[in-house]
Amino acid sequence: MNLKLKLNVVPFVSVDNMMKLVLAIGVERFLLELAECIEADFRRWESFDKTPRVASHSREGVIELMPTSDGEVYGFKYVNGHPKNTREGRQTVTAFGVLADVATGYPVLLTEMTILTALRTAATSAVAAKHLAPKGARAMAIIGNGAQAEFQALAFKALLGVDTLRLYDIDRSASTKCVRNLAGLGFGITVCNSIEEAMEGVPIVTTVTADKQNAMILTDNMVGSGLHINAVGGDCPGKTELHADILKRSDIFVEYPPQTRIEGEIQQLPSDYPVHELWRVIVGLEPGRTGDRQITLFDSVGFAIEDFSALRYVKRQIEQTGLYDELDLLADPDEPRDLFGMLLRAAATPNAA
Numbered sequence: 001m002n003l004k005l006k007l008n009v010v011p012f013v014s015v016d017n018m019m020k021l022v023l024a025i026g027v028e029r030f031l032l033e034l035a036e037c038i039e040a041d042f043r044r045w046e047s048f049d050k051t052p053r054v055a056s057h058s059r060e061g062v063i064e065l066m067p068t069s070d071g072e073v074y075g076f077k078y079v080n081g082h083p084k085n086t087r088e089g090r091q092t093v094t095a096f097g098v099l100a101d102v103a104t105g106y107p108v109l110l111t112e113m114t115i116l117t118a119l120r121t122a123a124t125s126a127v128a129a130k131h132l133a134p135k136g137a138r139a140m141a142i143i144g145n146g147a148q149a150e151f152q153a154l155a156f157k158a159l160l161g162v163d164t165l166r167l168y169d170i171d172r173s174a175s176t177k178c179v180r181n182l183a184g185l186g187f188g189i190t191v192c193n194s195i196e197e198a199m200e201g202v203p204i205v206t207t208v209t210a211d212k213q214n215a216m217i218l219t220d221n222m223v224g225s226g227l228h229i230n231a232v233g234g235d236c237p238g239k240t241e242l243h244a245d246i247l248k249r250s251d252i253f254v255e256y257p258p259q260t261r262i263e264g265e266i267q268q269l270p271s272d273y274p275v276h277e278l279w280r281v282i283v284g285l286e287p288g289r290t291g292d293r294q295i296t297l298f299d300s301v302g303f304a305i306e307d308f309s310a311l312r313y314v315k316r317q318i319e320q321t322g323l324y325d326e327l328d329l330l331a332d333p334d335e336p337r338d339l340f341g342m343l344l345r346a347a348a349t350p351n352a353a
């Protein structure tokens with residue numbers, strides 16, 4: 001299906017169509033294919049425009065814009081993070097995004113990205129873990145069992161074969177929701193009464209809690225040698241999940257250091273503290289895990305290139321499936337300079353506009 005429609009039209013993927021798309025492809029296949037796209041874009045890391053995301057902070061949360069471009073295609077995401085939102089029935093994180101053609105500046109896709117963000121965050125975590133987690137790791141603790149949790153579980157299953165989960169959340173109903181949602185998907189799941197219990201014997205821990213403070217989800221005594229930590233929930237100034245002592249014992253891997261130093265766990269460390277860039281590991285310029293006793297930490301905050309990969313993947317998929325609506329988004333007068341004339345003609349013939 002050709003997405004080059006009338007010039008006024010931009011393909012729009014609603015939440016409804018995104019859900020249909022993900023279900024038609026299958027969640028695990030979607031995660032695998034998206035992970036491949038993210039890895040491919042990380043391999044050409046140096047060809048992207050990069051900037052820390054533009055964040056507008058308030059007492060309860062943050063609103064962020066995340067732009068990037070590879071010179072041919074431009075993409076950005078609008079995303080918020082408001083941990084108290086769930087108390088009023090709202091999501092902690094919502095998002096939408098745009099792709100545009102650099103040559104004309106015309107948008108070529110507008111899409112929901114709340115679901116897509118959960119998928120791309122999980123896919124990126126699993127890509128990192130492929131390089132950093134102990135070989136053969138099949139069990140993972142997930143601390144924080146909210147909106148992102150099942151996506152994380154399924155990405156680790158699809159990419160690494162993780163089939164054993166130990167769940168903990170301060171709100172037990174979040175864990176039982178996860179158990180219900182993941183039933184029949186090939187996991188053995190234990191709901192735990194404490195973080196310590198959840199961490200017993202696992203080679204991987206994912207922290208994905210939401211709380212706007214310097215939290216101590218993991219303290220130093222909980223972290224044994226050989227562990228891979230996938231730290232997802234600390235992603236804003238003043239919003240972290242790990243005790244600083246853990247960072248000092250870990251080899252730390254990040255997306256884009258200038259952004260992670262502001263937002264990630266490493267905001268707790270001096271600004272020149274050595275970290276490894278994930279893209280350099282993916283292209284083979286640096287090793288990932290090098291030993292059995294090494295503690296590896298993926299200090300995930302989410303970077304614009306991951307959203308760019310996800311947007312391009314979705315664009316390709318809707319071309320094949322037609323799962324989009326035509327959005328009348330761009331004014332398109334017959335004569336490009338006659339924008340005002342178009343307005344006047346609409347007043348004369350309101351239904352013809």
Ligand SMILES: NC(=O)c1ccc[n+]([C@@H]2O[C@H](COP(=O)([O-])OP(=O)(O)OC[C@H]3O[C@@H](n4cnc5c(N)ncnc54)[C@H](O)[C@@H]3O)[C@@H](O)[C@H]2O)c1
Nearest residue numbers: 092121144146147148169170174208209210233300301302
């Ligand atoms: N790194 C990234 O790319 C990225 C992407 C998306 C979301 N996030 C972050 O991930 C976090 C989770 O997002 P979500 O959409 O799942 O949020 P959510 O509000 O749906 O779920 C968060 C869960 O954490 C639990 N929780 C809070 N404090 C806890 C604690 N001390 N111990 C155990 N559980 C605790 C809550 O009860 C809730 O169930 C947020 O902080 C969000 O900002 C990061």
